[in-house]
Amino acid sequence: MSSYDAFLLISFGGPEGEDEVIPFLENVTRGRNIPRERLAEVGEHYFMFGGVSPINQQCRDLLAAITADFAEKGIDLPVYWGNRFWAPMLTDTLAQMHEDGVRRVLALPTSAYCNWSSRTAYLEDIARARAALGDDAPEVDLIRPFYDHPGFIEPLVEHTRAALDMLPSDQREGVRLLFSAHSIPTAMAEQSGGPEQGFGPEGAYGAQLAEVARLVVERLDSDHPYEVVYQSRSGPPSQPWLEPDVNDRMEELAAEGVPAVVVIPHGFVSDHMEVKFDLDVEARETAAKLGIGYERALSPGTHPAFVSMVADLVREYTEGGGRERLGSLPPCAEERCGC
Numbered sequence: 072m073s074s075y076d077a078f079l080l081i082s083f084g085g086p087e088g089e090d091e092v093i094p095f096l097e098n099v100t101r102g103r104n105i106p107r108e109r110l111a112e113v114g115e116h117y118f119m120f121g122g123v124s125p126i127n128q129q130c131r132d133l134l135a136a137i138t139a140d141f142a143e144k145g146i147d148l149p150v151y152w153g154n155r156f157w158a159p160m161l162t163d164t165l166a167q168m169h170e171d172g173v174r175r176v177l178a179l180p181t182s183a184y185c186n187w188s189s190r191t192a193y194l195e196d197i198a199r200a201r202a203a204l205g206d207d208a209p210e211v212d213l214i215r216p217f218y219d220h221p222g223f224i225e226p227l228v229e230h231t232r233a234a235l236d237m238l239p240s241d242q243r244e245g246v247r248l249l250f251s252a253h254s255i256p257t258a259m260a261e262q263s264g265g266p267e268q269g270f271g272p273e274g275a276y277g278a279q280l281a282e283v284a285r286l287v288v289e290r291l292d293s294d295h296p297y298e299v300v301y302q303s304r305s306g307p308p309s310q311p312w313l314e315p316d317v318n319d320r321m322e323e324l325a326a327e328g329v330p331a332v333v334v335i336p337h338g339f340v341s342d343h344m345e346v347k348f349d350l351d352v353e354a355r356e357t358a359a360k361l362g363i364g365y366e367r368a369l370s371p372g373t374h375p376a377f378v379s380m381v382a383d384l385v386r387e388y389t390e391g392g393g394r395e396r397l398g399s400l401p402p403c404a405e406e407r408c409g410c
């Protein structure tokens with residue numbers, strides 16, 4: 072059980088104007104192995120939307136909802152926000168917190184799962200931001216992965232139902248549910264947990280994605296077949312990333328006579344650019360080309376159950392209550408993950 076004097080939302084960050092796109096992409100890809108062609112391609116996705124990623128506004132909306140929920144529940148913590156790759160930068164926010172006299176911080180990442188990119192990278196960025204402030208930098212605890220929290224599952228169930236309802240009834244019969252998550256290099260997936268931890272070839276990350284899909288489908292009261300697919304692959308073509316890609320899989324399914332898909336972006340917490348472009352533009356176009364029906368479920372966003380989950384997670388740390396969870400996967404292999 073611990074006491075904290077501030078709450079901090081840590082997210083990815085995104086550009087909010089055309090002149091911010093390239094500097095943002097430079098921040099994201101610094102020191103990573105990403106080909107220039109891929110960068111140019113991703114830049115175009117942002118330019119298609121006027122250089123504005125929806126992610127920052129989604130964070131503002133989530134923060135407003137969390138602030139209201141904390142007030143209602145008597146959680147007396149000031150709420151801060153810092154991003155890894157774009158303003159407001161985590162380093163600046165932590166410096167501000169330091170200036171405000173904050174000593175102990177409880178931080179929530181906008182990533183639900185265990186893998187280097189979604190956990191360890193956040194811990195490294197926190198360590199860097201603290202190091203810049205010297206010996207009396209605020210201490211920061213990162214809230215555990217929440218893929219298994221009912222407040223993450225429930226909105227996905229509701230949003231999947233809504234998407235199914237949007238399909239014409241002759242397409243609903245025979246629909247395939249595609250649970251879509253960000254692909255990562257297979258080496259990164261293996262690093263999240265291997266056979267020693269009880270996971271398969273896609274590591275803890277792949278196992279958690281499969282578990283969430285199962286938990287959602289179990290609550291739908293329907294017998295639609297479902298599977299996990301991946302999107303937004305990056306890196307050089309020679310490097311293996313998790314597959315199948317959502318577009319490739321749709322092509323196979325169409326050839327098998329599947330009349331429609333509902334894509335559920337269960338790898339993300341909000342409808343940011345990877346969802347808006349890779350699913351709402353690209354995958355939708357693929358479906359149109361194949362002549363199959365297509366609907367996309369909303370991500371959790373500011374669904375009340377998701378907002379309420381944040382207060383539950385805070386209480387896990389401040390009141391030392393048990394971990395509220397569905398399913399029963401073993402912990403991952405990432406160091407200091409806390410899952």
Ligand SMILES: CC1=C(CCC(=O)O)c2cc3nc(cc4[nH]c(cc5[nH]c(cc1n2)c(C)c5CCC(=O)O)c(CCC(=O)O)c4C)C(CCC(=O)O)=C3C
Pocket residue numbers: 083084085086096099100103104105109110113124125126181182183186188189190253254255256303304305306338339343344345
């Ligand atoms: C697992 C995962 C999530 C899910 C949850 C999480 O952990 O957050 C996620 C989320 C996001 N990824 C985002 C954007 C980008 N990700 C990139 C690159 C990469 N992502 C990776 C993984 C993930 N990414 C990886 C392994 C790379 C390769 C580089 C590396 O090895 O680190 C690149 C570089 C260009 C490219 O190659 O695509 C961009 C621009 C945005 C912002 C969207 C917006 O602006 O609205 C968000 C929320």
Ligand SMILES: [Fe+2]
Pocket residue numbers: 253
């Ligand atoms: Fe990413």
